[in-house]
Amino acid sequence: MSALLTVRGLDVALKTKKGARTLVSGVDFTLEPGGAMGILGESGSGKSLTCRAVMGLLGEGFTVSGRAEFQDRELLSLPPKAMRALCGREIAMIMQHPLTSFDPLCVIGDQMAETFRFHLETSREAAWEIARDALAAMRIADPGHILTLYPHQLSGGMLQRVMIGLTLTLRPALVIADEPTTALDSVTQFEIMKELVRIRESGRTSLIFISHDLGAMRMLVDTALVMHQGRQVEYGPAQAVFNRPQSDHARYLIETRNALTSRFLAYAGRRAGLDRERGCCRAAG
Amino acid sequence: MRRYVLSRLLAAVPLLLGVSFLAFVLVTLIPADPAEVALRVNEIIPSPELIELQRKELGLDQPFWERYVRWLGNSLRLDFGHSYTNHHRTVAGELGRCLPATLSLAGVSLLFVVGASIPLAVASAMTRDSLFDRLVRTLVFFGTAMPNYWVAFLAIWLFAVHFDLLPTGGDEGWRSYLLPAFTLSMTYISTYVRLIRNTMLAVMQEPFVLYARARGLPEAAVVRHVLKNSLQSSLTALGMSVPQLIAGSFVVENIFAWPGVGRLCVSAIFNRDYPVIQAYVLMMGVLFIVCNLLVDIISAMIDPRRQAEL
Numbered sequence A: 001m002s003a004l005l006t007v008r009g010l011d012v013a014l015k016t017k018k019g020a021r022t023l024v025s026g027v028d029f030t031l032e033p034g035g036a037m038g039i040l041g042e043s044g045s046g047k048s049l050t051c052r053a054v055m056g057l058l059g060e061g062f063t064v065s066g067r068a069e070f071q072d073r074e075l076l077s078l079p080p081k082a083m084r085a086l087c088g089r090e091i092a093m094i095m096q097h098p099l100t101s102f103d104p105l106c107v108i109g110d111q112m113a114e115t116f117r118f119h120l121e122t123s124r125e126a127a128w129e130i131a132r133d134a135l136a137a138m139r140i141a142d143p144g145h146i147l148t149l150y151p152h153q154l155s156g157g158m159l160q161r162v163m164i165g166l167t168l169t170l171r172p173a174l175v176i177a178d179e180p181t182t183a184l185d186s187v188t189q190f191e192i193m194k195e196l197v198r199i200r201e202s203g204r205t206s207l208i209f210i211s212h213d214l215g216a217m218r219m220l221v222d223t224a225l226v227m228h229q230g231r232q233v234e235y236g237p238a239q240a241v242f243n244r245p246q247s248d249h250a251r252y253l254i255e256t257r258n259a260l261t262s263r264f265l266a267y268a269g270r271r272a273g274l275d276r277e278r279g280c281c282r283a284a285g
Numbered sequence B: 001m002r003r004y005v006l007s008r009l010l011a012a013v014p015l016l017l018g019v020s021f022l023a024f025v026l027v028t029l030i031p032a033d034p035a036e037v038a039l040r041v042n043e044i045i046p047s048p049e050l051i052e053l054q055r056k057e058l059g060l061d062q063p064f065w066e067r068y069v070r071w072l073g074n075s076l077r078l079d080f081g082h083s084y085t086n087h088h089r090t091v092a093g094e095l096g097r098c099l100p101a102t103l104s105l106a107g108v109s110l111l112f113v114v115g116a117s118i119p120l121a122v123a124s125a126m127t128r129d130s131l132f133d134r135l136v137r138t139l140v141f142f143g144t145a146m147p148n149y150w151v152a153f154l155a156i157w158l159f160a161v162h163f164d165l166l167p168t169g170g171d172e173g174w175r176s177y178l179l180p181a182f183t184l185s186m187t188y189i190s191t192y193v194r195l196i197r198n199t200m201l202a203v204m205q206e207p208f209v210l211y212a213r214a215r216g217l218p219e220a221a222v223v224r225h226v227l228k229n230s231l232q233s234s235l236t237a238l239g240m241s242v243p244q245l246i247a248g249s250f251v252v253e254n255i256f257a258w259p260g261v262g263r264l265c266v267s268a269i270f271n272r273d274y275p276v277i278q279a280y281v282l283m284m285g286v287l288f289i290v291c292n293l294l295v296d297i298i299s300a301m302i303d304p305r306r307q308a309e310l
Ligand SMILES: Nc1ncnc2c1ncn2[C@@H]1O[C@H](COP(=O)(O)OP(=O)(O)OP(=O)(O)O)[C@@H](O)[C@H]1O
Pocket: A014, A023, A041, A042, A043, A044, A045, A046, A047, A048, A049, A050
């Protein structure tokens, strides 16, 4: 099989006192090596749960069924230890909230180095060297100093870049970016998007990209999956899904986003126009 | 850092004054004439003249504030006067004689508390809702619900009387520590197991734990991060167990005939030995304030997020 990740009939249920509650059901997709898939859907539609189920990161209380074949390994039946060794090394995750994704009591360098030590089986000193190189590769100034800082001493954008640097150093086959820009201001969002495009263009790494930002989505992905209340309602090539959505929900989701975007653009355009006029008047007066 | 410590020290001064005032005034509120008591405990039949003489001797004829200031000044020099029951002994000497026994009992109990509650809490949080976790939670429930004097008698009956394994009381080597230290630490073990377990479960919900797993860290390394963060927030409570164990030995020392300050204080209360009671109350108050101060400063020092405000 040539596909990198094939997911078939993925169901996630939560055991509760009143019986099992299905949170995600019937997710099917295929990700080619070097491909990029976007997941769209309203808040609470099960996007994050789907990704965490694939990575074996759902806690006890959740039951996952279906199939998830990754490089000829069946992920859902992998022993927990083997699955954990795959995390970070082969399948990596970039989190939504950079500010709360690091242990507040440990310096960044220690957290990066411990990751490298486990995956690359190197000494502490070598792992710190690798961490420094990882930050330098992200064009972060003075990486040696950044490594000695605590998470609260860094900005969200900086931490997000640290996370991306950490992720890319291990050269995973698949990166899952779960709303990586939601918690950032727009300038930083742009910076992070540039990094994601760079990952994408390297061609080595496949990407699953979760976002509410259709513009960012169009920039990155070649296939798209739309979720609604835990079910997959649409899946196909990105152009087809964005331009001719078939299901009612996908159409609704994409049209409201497009409307918002065009209204924003119109507003921004009008502002720009007004500013120009004012500038003219002032120049004239 | 220095400014933070200085401001905390300054803020402790009025508290210390308040505690000293309470220690002094509470005892003088007891409805008995200390002069008469001082005579009676030495088996002298008090006559009005003798009482008057004794008052002068003890300085009780002077105004209240004058007495308080003098007592406070002397206390600062660790001079708490002489015991009423035994004129040849100073209160400071009595306290100094009994303090090592109390401190060593509290020390052993603290080892029990830390040594039992952290492993139990970690194991319990890791195996949430398992049979083990439920057993621990049941024990914690009984541990907090049962009064320690009752447990003490039960333990004496079972281990000392019925099985004749351990001494019933006194201080005769390490075996006599087991029962009193167990009864003293039981309540605290239960409290901290519950506190640390619940804190760990809350910390496990934090995004950084999910990210630690997503990075592929083995579960042992993840638990290390969780434990570090949980202990950080349980540190205040754990630190305050030190004065609580020292002051809490009051009951346990009497049951096990432990030669510590708690027992000294109880016999002083029976004998109306005012200077001893005042010194004990003052000592415990100061202990609590000082420990609270130290715990605050230490937890500010080891929390990187708070180092900026120091
Ligand atoms: N630990 C949990 N316990 C119980 N229910 C959960 C848990 N995590 C998620 N859920 C439920 O599962 C559903 C899907 O959650 P999920 O986090 O996958 O949503 P999402 O699509 O990622 O939303 P968002 O865009 O807000 O991140 C939600 O309804 C949520 O309430």
